[in-house]
Amino acid sequence: MTSVPLPLHAHTAGQGFPILCLHGHPGNGRSMSVFTEHLSRRFWTLAPDLRGYGRSRTEDAFSMTDHLPDLEHLLDRHQIQRCLVLGWSLGGILAMELALRLGDRVSGLILVATAARPRGNHPPVSWQDEAFTGVASILNRIYPAWDWNIETFGKRSLYRYLIQQHNAHAYRRLAFEALEAYLTTSRPAIAALSQALQQRYSRLDDLPSLRVPALVLAGAEDRHITAASSEETAQALPNAEWHCYPNVAHLFPWEIPEQVLRDIDDWLVRHPQVSQASIMGME
Known part of the structure; x- marks a missing residue:
């Protein structure tokens, strides 16, 4: 150290x-x-x-x-x-x-x-949580705040523990700031x-x-x-x-x-x- x-x-x-x-x-x-x-x-x-x-x-x-x-x-x-x-x-x-x-x-x-x-x-994180989070993140990066992605994957992913209001503003921040931060x-x-x-x-x-x-x-x-x-x-x-x-x-x-x-x-x-x-x- x-x-x-x-x-x-x-x-x-x-x-x-x-x-x-x-x-x-x-x-x-x-x-x-x-x-x-x-x-x-x-x-x-x-x-x-x-x-x-x-x-x-x-x-x-x-x-x-x-x-x-x-x-x-x-x-x-x-x-x-x-x-x-x-x-x-x-x-x-x-x-x-x-x-x-x-x-x-x-x-x-x-x-x-x-x-x-x-x-x-x-709560404990399952492999399904991780899978849904990965798909939700990729789709959200390509199509930020896409309603279908939010309803199909976002609300079933680990995002459900990070946010409660699955609104467009939150998902745009997740697309353009959270993903980059995670990867770096x-x-x-x-x-x-x-x-x-x-x-x-x-x-x-x-x-x-x-x-x-x-x-x-x-x-x-x-x-x-x-x-x-x-x-x-x-x-x-x-x-x-x-x-x-x-x-x-x-x-x-x-x-x-x-x-x-x-x-x-x-x-x-x-x-x-x-x-x-x-x-x-x-x-």
């Missing part, structure tokens, strides 16, 4: 106060576009491909903690002294880790479908996540030290990281607001993007300190 920072490829857009957007597993920076396309109208968004994902390639084994010096190096490279961090799933775990590591450099947290002690209730996730990245899960990762006891404003968003039908574990995280954070959306699952920002983005905008308006450029004399 190595802790030498890996220069991360990052998707950047907009200008103004920086928002660091961290993707999940499998994922890449592009899969955060549901957030960055909206937020970059007012802010400077940076969505890196994490180590072992997308264009931040490595064939070397690493641990989950190696993501942190990579992200610190990214902030230093862009001369960012303070930023808001938005993380989805694995990205939310790393957002909390980064806040614990960097203190005043993180102004606030937006945590999406994530938890400091992640728990899931995903490396074996070392899969191994690093598996190792962390086997070690029963938990940072719940450390969260009371994070006093920055936090917005915690969850899907009521999330089978990968349950809404209960997200709520537990929100309760442990001293200054958190929690929203749980009904009839959506782990990929709920792709199911109900307008609602999610409205709630983020509202939270930003009510917590202007998270997007201010200075704190304690830092610029």
Whole structure:
């Protein structure tokens, strides 16, 4: 294992106060576009491909903690002294880790479908699940959001655990962002996540030290990281607001993007300190 920072490829857009957007597993920076396309109208968004994902390639084994010096190096490279961090799933775990590591450099947290002690209730995966998922994914890439494919294969595939609202917007995101992210996730990245899960990762006891404003968003039908574990995280954070959306699952920002983005905008308006450029004399 190595802790030498890996220069991360990052998707950047907009200008103004920086928002660091961290993707999940499998994922890449592009899969955060549901957030960055909206937020970059007012802010400077940076969505890196994490180590072992997308264009931040490595064939070397690493641990989950190696993501942190990579992200610190990214902030230093862009001369960012303070930023808001938005993380989805694995990205939310790393957002909390980064806040614990960097203190005043993180102004606030937006945590999406994530938890400091992640728990899931995903049922066993059968070969039929995998077969239907493969067919659904290929057809969806060729004919995005095709109703026949959604009804025939999509709703019988593993997508039924990732989304509840099988709408066109979600399937277009699955076609153009999820499939690419899956295909560009490396074996070392899969191994690093598996190792962390086997070690029963938990940072719940450390969260009371994070006093920055936090917005915690969850899907009521999330089978990968349950809404209960997200709520537990929100309760442990001293200054958190929690929203749980009904009839959506782990990929709920792709199911109900307008609602999610409205709630983020509202939270930003009510917590202007998270997007201010200075704190304690830092610029």
